[in-house]
Amino acid sequence: xxxxxxxxxxxxxxxxxxxxxxxxxxxxxxxxxxxxxxxxxxxxxxxxxxxxxxxxxxxxxxxxxxxxxxxxxxxxxxxxxxxxxxxxxxxxxxxxxxxxxxxxxxxxxxxxxxxxxxxxxxxxxxxxxxxxxxxxxxxxxxxxxxxxxxxxxxxxxxxxxxxxxxxxxxxxxxxxxxxxxxxxxxxxxxxxxxxxxxxxxxxxxxxxxx
Amino acid sequence: xxxxxxxxxxxxxxxxxxxxxxxxxxxxxxxxxxxxxxxxxxxxxxxxxxxxxxxxxxxxxxxxxxxxxxxxxx
Numbered sequence: 001x002x003x004x005x006x007x008x009x010x011x012x013x014x015x016x017x018x019x020x021x022x023x024x025x026x027x028x029x030x031x032x033x034x035x036x037x038x039x040x041x042x043x044x045x046x047x048x049x050x051x052x053x054x055x056x057x058x059x060x061x062x063x064x065x066x067x068x069x070x071x072x073x074x075x076x077x078x079x080x081x082x083x084x085x086x087x088x089x090x091x092x093x094x095x096x097x098x099x100x101x102x103x104x105x106x107x108x109x110x111x112x113x114x115x116x117x118x119x120x121x122x123x124x125x126x127x128x129x130x131x132x133x134x135x136x137x138x139x140x141x142x143x144x145x146x147x148x149x150x151x152x153x154x155x156x157x158x159x160x161x162x163x164x165x166x167x168x169x170x171x172x173x174x175x176x177x178x179x180x181x182x183x184x185x186x187x188x189x190x191x192x193x194x195x196x197x198x199x200x201x202x203x204x205x206x207x208x209x210x
Numbered sequence: 211x212x213x214x215x216x217x218x219x220x221x222x223x224x225x226x227x228x229x230x231x232x233x234x235x236x237x238x239x240x241x242x243x244x245x246x247x248x249x250x251x252x253x254x255x256x257x258x259x260x261x262x263x264x265x266x267x268x269x270x271x272x273x274x275x276x277x278x279x280x281x282x283x284x
Contacts, residue, residue, distance in 0.1 A: 004264055007252060008280050080284070087219060094221025101274075102256065120260060131284060147284035154219040155279075162217060163278045166254045169262035180283035 006167055006174035018176035020123060027142060030184035034070055041066035070189070077145030077183025078193035080132025081116060087156030095158035102162055114201035117161055118208065121172045125205040127198075128168065130160035133179070136187060140206035143190045146179035214239050214268070216246060216277040225277070230270055243268040243275070251277040 009017070016022060045062035048055040087095070100108050103117055111117050116127040116134075124137040124144075135144040150163045168175045183190070187206050191199055214226040225246065226239035243253060253265040255272045268275060 006281075007264070008282060011280075011282065087221075091219060091221040095217070096221075098215070098217070098222050098276075104259065148281055149284045150279050150281055152219075152279055155217065156219075156221055159217045159221060162276075163281060166262045166276065166278055167281050169256075169260055170254065170264050175281075178281060178283055 004171070006171040006178060008167070008178045009171075009174045012178055015177050018123075018173050023123060023137075023144070023176070026181060027137075027144065027184045030181075034073065034185065037069045038066045041069075070185070071193075073183055074185060074189040075193045077134075077143070077185070077190050080145045080147050080182050081127065081129035081134060081194055081198060083130040083132075083157060083160075085157070086130075086160070087154055092156040092158055095156040095162065099158040099162045099165075102165060110201055110204060111161075114198045115157070116198055116201040117165060118201060118205055119165060119168060120208065121168065123172060123176065125209040126168060127201050127205050128161050128164050129198075130157040130164075132182070133164060133168070133175075134190065134202065134205070135176070136202070136205040136209040138209055140209040141187055142184065143187045143202070144181060145183040145190060146176065147182045148175070148179035212239075212270070212273055212275070214243055214246075214275045214277070216251060217279070222276075228270070236270060239270075240268050243277075246277045251279060254278055 041062045045059040048059040048062070107118050116129050119126045119128055124135045127134040131149045132145065132147045135146065137144065148164060150160050187202065191202050194202060212228050213224055215222045215224050226242045228235035228239040247253065253268070254262050254276045255265055255269055256274070257263045265275065
Protein backbone atom coordinates (compact mmCIF):
# COMPACT_ATOMS: atom_id res chain seq x y z
CA UNK A 1 0.00 0.00 0.00
CA UNK A 2 2.81 2.40 0.90
CA UNK A 3 5.28 4.13 -1.37
CA UNK A 4 6.93 5.84 1.58
CA UNK A 5 6.62 5.12 5.31
CA UNK A 6 4.65 7.52 7.46
CA UNK A 7 7.01 10.15 8.90
CA UNK A 8 5.41 9.61 12.33
CA UNK A 9 6.99 6.14 12.46
CA UNK A 10 10.32 7.82 13.20
CA UNK A 11 8.90 8.97 16.55
CA UNK A 12 8.44 5.32 17.60
CA UNK A 13 11.74 4.02 16.21
CA UNK A 14 11.95 1.29 18.88
CA UNK A 15 8.82 -0.43 17.63
CA UNK A 16 9.22 -3.08 14.95
CA UNK A 17 7.17 -2.21 11.90
CA UNK A 18 3.83 -4.03 12.01
CA UNK A 19 3.20 -6.66 9.37
CA UNK A 20 0.73 -9.53 9.15
CA UNK A 21 3.13 -11.99 10.82
CA UNK A 22 4.04 -9.69 13.70
CA UNK A 23 0.42 -8.74 14.21
CA UNK A 24 -0.62 -12.40 14.36
CA UNK A 25 2.09 -12.97 16.97
CA UNK A 26 0.83 -10.04 19.07
CA UNK A 27 -2.68 -11.42 18.82
CA UNK A 28 -1.51 -14.79 20.11
CA UNK A 29 0.15 -12.98 23.03
CA UNK A 30 -3.12 -11.19 23.77
CA UNK A 31 -4.96 -14.51 23.82
CA UNK A 32 -2.35 -16.05 26.14
CA UNK A 33 -2.39 -12.95 28.33
CA UNK A 34 -6.18 -13.10 28.63
CA UNK A 35 -6.03 -16.79 29.48
CA UNK A 36 -3.37 -16.10 32.11
CA UNK A 37 -5.80 -13.73 33.80
CA UNK A 38 -8.83 -15.98 33.54
CA UNK A 39 -7.38 -19.46 33.94
CA UNK A 40 -6.07 -19.19 37.51
CA UNK A 41 -9.32 -17.72 38.83
CA UNK A 42 -11.37 -20.47 37.21
CA UNK A 43 -8.90 -23.08 38.47
CA UNK A 44 -9.10 -21.78 42.03
CA UNK A 45 -12.90 -21.68 41.82
CA UNK A 46 -12.99 -25.30 40.66
CA UNK A 47 -10.50 -26.36 43.33
CA UNK A 48 -12.46 -24.63 46.08
CA UNK A 49 -15.67 -26.32 45.01
CA UNK A 50 -13.94 -29.69 44.83
CA UNK A 51 -12.41 -29.32 48.29
CA UNK A 52 -15.26 -27.66 50.09
CA UNK A 53 -18.62 -26.93 48.46
CA UNK A 54 -19.41 -24.53 51.31
CA UNK A 55 -16.70 -22.28 49.84
CA UNK A 56 -19.18 -21.53 47.07
CA UNK A 57 -19.25 -17.75 47.76
CA UNK A 58 -15.47 -17.54 47.45
CA UNK A 59 -15.56 -19.63 44.28
CA UNK A 60 -18.24 -17.32 42.89
CA UNK A 61 -15.99 -14.31 43.55
CA UNK A 62 -13.19 -16.04 41.65
CA UNK A 63 -15.51 -16.74 38.71
CA UNK A 64 -16.67 -13.12 38.78
CA UNK A 65 -13.04 -12.00 38.55
CA UNK A 66 -12.50 -14.37 35.64
CA UNK A 67 -15.44 -12.80 33.84
CA UNK A 68 -14.82 -9.17 34.78
CA UNK A 69 -11.17 -8.86 33.86
CA UNK A 70 -11.66 -9.78 30.16
CA UNK A 71 -14.71 -7.49 30.12
CA UNK A 72 -12.58 -4.59 31.34
CA UNK A 73 -10.00 -5.26 28.63
CA UNK A 74 -12.70 -5.39 25.98
CA UNK A 75 -14.13 -2.12 27.31
CA UNK A 76 -10.71 -0.55 26.99
CA UNK A 77 -10.69 -1.69 23.37
CA UNK A 78 -14.16 -0.30 22.73
CA UNK A 79 -13.10 3.05 24.17
CA UNK A 80 -10.90 3.73 21.13
CA UNK A 81 -13.97 4.62 19.11
CA UNK A 82 -15.59 6.73 21.81
CA UNK A 83 -14.70 10.38 21.59
CA UNK A 84 -15.67 13.71 23.04
CA UNK A 85 -17.26 16.32 20.79
CA UNK A 86 -14.63 18.78 19.60
CA UNK A 87 -14.79 21.89 17.45
CA UNK A 88 -17.89 23.82 16.48
CA UNK A 89 -20.92 22.53 14.60
CA UNK A 90 -20.05 24.72 11.62
CA UNK A 91 -16.51 23.30 11.54
CA UNK A 92 -17.88 19.76 11.75
CA UNK A 93 -20.28 20.44 8.85
CA UNK A 94 -17.40 21.78 6.76
CA UNK A 95 -15.16 18.86 7.73
CA UNK A 96 -17.91 16.40 6.80
CA UNK A 97 -17.86 17.80 3.28
CA UNK A 98 -14.17 17.05 2.93
CA UNK A 99 -14.49 13.60 4.49
CA UNK A 100 -17.35 12.88 2.12
CA UNK A 101 -15.07 13.69 -0.80
CA UNK A 102 -12.49 11.19 0.46
CA UNK A 103 -14.79 8.18 0.80
CA UNK A 104 -17.32 6.41 -1.40
CA UNK A 105 -21.07 6.49 -1.10
CA UNK A 106 -21.38 3.37 1.09
CA UNK A 107 -18.71 4.53 3.54
CA UNK A 108 -20.31 7.97 3.66
CA UNK A 109 -23.70 6.49 4.44
CA UNK A 110 -22.24 4.17 7.11
CA UNK A 111 -20.40 7.11 8.69
CA UNK A 112 -23.63 9.14 8.81
CA UNK A 113 -25.32 6.30 10.71
CA UNK A 114 -22.49 5.15 12.97
CA UNK A 115 -19.79 7.83 13.11
CA UNK A 116 -17.18 5.36 11.80
CA UNK A 117 -15.59 5.07 8.36
CA UNK A 118 -15.03 1.60 6.91
CA UNK A 119 -11.79 1.18 4.99
CA UNK A 120 -10.42 -2.00 3.49
CA UNK A 121 -6.72 -2.64 3.99
CA UNK A 122 -4.20 -5.42 3.62
CA UNK A 123 -4.26 -6.30 7.32
CA UNK A 124 -8.05 -6.47 7.38
CA UNK A 125 -11.02 -4.11 7.41
CA UNK A 126 -10.61 -0.92 9.40
CA UNK A 127 -13.23 1.14 11.16
CA UNK A 128 -11.82 4.59 11.68
CA UNK A 129 -13.19 6.90 14.36
CA UNK A 130 -12.02 10.32 15.58
CA UNK A 131 -9.66 8.94 18.24
CA UNK A 132 -8.85 5.43 17.16
CA UNK A 133 -9.60 2.56 14.87
CA UNK A 134 -10.79 -1.02 15.03
CA UNK A 135 -9.18 -3.50 12.67
CA UNK A 136 -11.31 -6.53 11.90
CA UNK A 137 -8.95 -9.24 10.78
CA UNK A 138 -9.52 -11.50 7.79
CA UNK A 139 -12.17 -14.05 8.72
CA UNK A 140 -14.18 -11.46 10.60
CA UNK A 141 -13.78 -13.02 14.05
CA UNK A 142 -10.97 -11.04 15.67
CA UNK A 143 -10.81 -7.31 16.29
CA UNK A 144 -7.72 -5.28 17.14
CA UNK A 145 -8.46 -1.92 18.75
CA UNK A 146 -5.94 0.86 18.12
CA UNK A 147 -5.63 4.11 19.95
CA UNK A 148 -4.39 6.84 17.62
CA UNK A 149 -5.17 10.53 17.37
CA UNK A 150 -4.32 13.99 16.17
CA UNK A 151 -2.87 16.04 19.03
CA UNK A 152 -4.61 19.31 18.11
CA UNK A 153 -7.59 19.63 20.52
CA UNK A 154 -10.01 21.80 18.50
CA UNK A 155 -10.24 19.87 15.27
CA UNK A 156 -13.78 18.61 14.52
CA UNK A 157 -14.38 14.82 14.59
CA UNK A 158 -14.80 14.44 10.82
CA UNK A 159 -11.41 16.09 10.27
CA UNK A 160 -9.85 13.80 12.87
CA UNK A 161 -11.17 10.84 10.90
CA UNK A 162 -9.85 12.36 7.66
CA UNK A 163 -6.39 12.75 9.24
CA UNK A 164 -6.35 9.11 10.31
CA UNK A 165 -7.82 7.91 7.03
CA UNK A 166 -5.19 9.66 4.92
CA UNK A 167 -2.40 8.31 7.12
CA UNK A 168 -3.88 4.81 6.95
CA UNK A 169 -4.19 4.98 3.17
CA UNK A 170 -0.64 6.25 2.77
CA UNK A 171 0.99 3.56 4.92
CA UNK A 172 -1.21 0.97 6.61
CA UNK A 173 1.65 -0.82 8.36
CA UNK A 174 3.10 2.49 9.52
CA UNK A 175 -0.32 3.53 10.81
CA UNK A 176 -0.53 0.35 12.89
CA UNK A 177 3.07 0.85 14.09
CA UNK A 178 2.38 4.39 15.30
CA UNK A 179 -0.91 3.40 16.97
CA UNK A 180 -1.17 1.80 20.40
CA UNK A 181 -2.85 -1.59 20.49
CA UNK A 182 -5.43 -1.27 23.28
CA UNK A 183 -7.10 -4.64 22.86
CA UNK A 184 -7.14 -7.71 20.68
CA UNK A 185 -9.87 -10.31 20.92
CA UNK A 186 -13.13 -11.61 19.56
CA UNK A 187 -15.27 -9.19 17.57
CA UNK A 188 -18.30 -10.11 19.70
CA UNK A 189 -16.48 -8.98 22.85
CA UNK A 190 -15.87 -5.55 21.34
CA UNK A 191 -19.33 -5.38 19.81
CA UNK A 192 -21.03 -5.64 23.18
CA UNK A 193 -19.11 -2.66 24.52
CA UNK A 194 -19.15 -0.12 21.75
CA UNK A 195 -22.06 2.33 21.60
CA UNK A 196 -25.18 0.72 20.14
CA UNK A 197 -25.26 3.05 17.11
CA UNK A 198 -21.75 1.91 16.11
CA UNK A 199 -22.56 -1.79 16.07
CA UNK A 200 -23.82 -1.84 12.46
CA UNK A 201 -20.39 -0.56 11.40
CA UNK A 202 -18.66 -3.42 13.23
CA UNK A 203 -21.11 -5.89 11.70
CA UNK A 204 -20.38 -4.46 8.25
CA UNK A 205 -16.62 -4.68 8.83
CA UNK A 206 -16.87 -8.27 10.07
CA UNK A 207 -18.95 -9.15 7.00
CA UNK A 208 -16.47 -7.46 4.70
CA UNK A 209 -13.58 -9.28 6.36
CA UNK A 210 -15.10 -12.76 5.82
CA UNK B 211 -8.55 24.46 -10.83
CA UNK B 212 -6.31 22.77 -8.22
CA UNK B 213 -6.66 23.49 -4.52
CA UNK B 214 -4.38 23.38 -1.51
CA UNK B 215 -6.34 22.99 1.71
CA UNK B 216 -5.40 22.58 5.36
CA UNK B 217 -7.50 20.63 7.85
CA UNK B 218 -7.88 22.80 10.93
CA UNK B 219 -10.30 24.06 13.59
CA UNK B 220 -12.61 25.55 10.97
CA UNK B 221 -13.10 22.20 9.21
CA UNK B 222 -10.67 23.17 6.51
CA UNK B 223 -9.17 26.30 5.02
CA UNK B 224 -8.36 26.82 1.37
CA UNK B 225 -4.79 28.13 1.28
CA UNK B 226 -4.23 28.40 -2.46
CA UNK B 227 -5.84 27.71 -5.80
CA UNK B 228 -4.02 27.43 -9.09
CA UNK B 229 -4.10 26.27 -12.67
CA UNK B 230 -1.02 25.00 -14.47
CA UNK B 231 -0.97 27.98 -16.82
CA UNK B 232 -1.05 30.62 -14.10
CA UNK B 233 2.60 31.02 -13.06
CA UNK B 234 1.87 33.58 -10.37
CA UNK B 235 -0.80 31.42 -8.71
CA UNK B 236 1.51 28.40 -8.91
CA UNK B 237 4.29 30.33 -7.25
CA UNK B 238 1.97 31.42 -4.43
CA UNK B 239 0.70 27.86 -3.97
CA UNK B 240 4.23 26.44 -3.84
CA UNK B 241 5.25 29.06 -1.27
CA UNK B 242 2.16 28.34 0.83
CA UNK B 243 2.79 24.60 0.62
CA UNK B 244 6.36 25.04 1.85
CA UNK B 245 5.23 27.35 4.64
CA UNK B 246 2.80 24.68 5.85
CA UNK B 247 5.53 22.05 5.80
CA UNK B 248 7.62 24.40 7.95
CA UNK B 249 4.71 24.59 10.40
CA UNK B 250 4.76 20.81 10.76
CA UNK B 251 1.96 19.82 8.40
CA UNK B 252 2.26 16.96 5.94
CA UNK B 253 1.06 17.20 2.35
CA UNK B 254 -1.22 14.41 1.15
CA UNK B 255 -2.81 13.58 -2.16
CA UNK B 256 -5.33 10.86 -2.97
CA UNK B 257 -3.97 8.42 -5.52
CA UNK B 258 -7.08 6.40 -6.28
CA UNK B 259 -9.70 4.68 -4.21
CA UNK B 260 -8.30 3.71 -0.81
CA UNK B 261 -4.85 5.08 -1.56
CA UNK B 262 -3.06 8.25 -0.58
CA UNK B 263 0.49 9.46 -0.78
CA UNK B 264 2.56 11.90 1.21
CA UNK B 265 4.19 14.56 -0.96
CA UNK B 266 7.21 16.73 -0.15
CA UNK B 267 6.75 19.07 -3.14
CA UNK B 268 3.47 20.51 -4.33
CA UNK B 269 2.21 18.26 -7.15
CA UNK B 270 0.99 20.86 -9.63
CA UNK B 271 -1.19 18.39 -11.53
CA UNK B 272 -3.10 17.22 -8.43
CA UNK B 273 -6.68 18.44 -8.09
CA UNK B 274 -6.58 18.51 -4.33
CA UNK B 275 -3.64 18.63 -1.94
CA UNK B 276 -4.53 18.26 1.74
CA UNK B 277 -2.31 19.38 4.61
CA UNK B 278 -2.67 17.23 7.71
CA UNK B 279 -1.16 17.25 11.17
CA UNK B 280 0.95 14.40 12.57
CA UNK B 281 -0.82 11.53 14.30
CA UNK B 282 0.36 9.64 17.36
CA UNK B 283 -0.67 6.71 19.52
CA UNK B 284 -3.25 7.79 22.09
